[in-house]
Amino acid sequence: MISSAPVRKQRIILCVCTGLILLTAIVSMGIGYSSLSFDRLLPVLFGHGTFKEDFVLFSVRLPRILITLLAGMALALSGSILQSVTRNDLADPGIIGINSGAGVAVAVFFLFFPVSAGSFIYALPLVAFIGALLTAALIYLFSYSRTKGLDPVRLVLVGVGFSLALSGVMIVIISSADRAKVDFIAKWIAGNIWGTDWPFIWALLPWLILLVPFTLYKSQRLNLLSLSEVSAIGVGLNLERERIVLILTAVAASASAVSVTGGIAFIGLMAPHIAKSLVGPRNQMFIPVAVLLGGWLLLIADTVGRNLVDPDGIPAGIMVSLIGVPYFAYLLLKK
Template identity: 65%
Template structure:
């Protein structure tokens, strides 16, 4: 039974984070190379803006903001799942190689498979999922020992190795291809938000609509899995079955996000940690906060990155890494 004081605290934090996210969205809509006056935002949203104002807001600025927010939510939720099923606070889809697996699949697809621009937005999350799934299966299989279960420290080390090897493989794949394709993969590796059109939003939303309720439904089982395998077995939970289902959900969330944002790490590490520090470790309380924190963090990073140096921009993945890498080292030393 969750105490009413904790529930009240969670709701207040949820409202505060929602307000912070809305403020960041408003700031992001007005800032950029083609600035949009804040007193013209509401008229433009209501369809009373000039052609330039409506083009900047609806064709350039708003799709990027929405896709960044959704991707951050997906990455943070994926990290929360991975930390739960591995019982390791350092687990993150970028750090343990899942994002890199998706990246290799996207690279092969982009370089060697001809596809029209209409279907590309909807196919890319599926391709990313296939690559991330194969990678996750290999990492999980190499980390599992019969009779001993999943070795979480081994999983992190193997995952880091996979991440480095697969990133190297992407560089090898693009080394002899045409320049425009090299630029795309290079931006993906840097974590540059590239899927900034409305079709990409429609491609990622179904994954979140299906998987967020599923994870909230599984929140209590994720709590039990985080304790230990004997405890989970003693209360009648099929550990391997639950882990596989949750791992698939984490892979799908991470793949759908990085398919449009590029190789962004650390959001899945920081989001769950910040949420647990605010409301405690119970997933029923921390997961909704983690989703909001992840979305806001990536949105903030992208807003800073595209406005820090104009007209050029710094990839959101670089801004996140500048914050996330020291945070990862701090957690590594602490744990």
């Protein structure tokens, strides 16, 4: 049973995070290559804008803001689960190779499977999930020992190795592809938010609607998995089954995000750490905060990146990496 003081603190932090998201979204709606004055935002939102204003807000800015927010939330959810399951603070779907597996699957699907534009959007998260799942299964297999169980340090090392190997596979795949398709894959690798249309939101949203409540339902089991294996088994937890189910959840969250945003790392690393420092290590406390923080971090990275250099800006994946790499090095030295 959690006392009322931490719960009250969590609610305040959730309100602050929601406020930051709304503030960043308002700024993101108002600035860009085609400016939209802030005093016109409310009239346009309520249907009193010109054709140009409606197009800029509803066809360009708003879908990008929502897809970035949802993708950041999914990546933070995935990182939170992986850190608890593996008992490793450095676990992140981008760092340990899961995102790379999804990327290779997306590249193969995009380059070699002719599909219509409508079905492509909704099939993409599923294809990314299959690629990420196969990668996660291989990483788990190479990290698991019959005598010691899952070795957290070995998992990160194996994951980094798979990430590098899959990057090489990606280069081989795109070396024989059409120039136009290679440009798309290159932008995907850099973490350029490319799925900026309403159908991509409807393709991603159901995954989050299912996975976030499911993870919160499993939060008590995640707390037990964060302890030693002996403690988890001692309270009657089916260790391997719970691990597999939760890793599948993490893989699904990560794959659904990167299928429409590209290869973005470090959101799943930073958001859970910041959330734990704010509300403590209990999963039912920090996961909701981490989810909101992940959405805000990616949203602010994309907002700054796309307005930093005209006209295309800097990909959000690169902006996140500028912060994430030093943070990862700091955690590596600390741990």
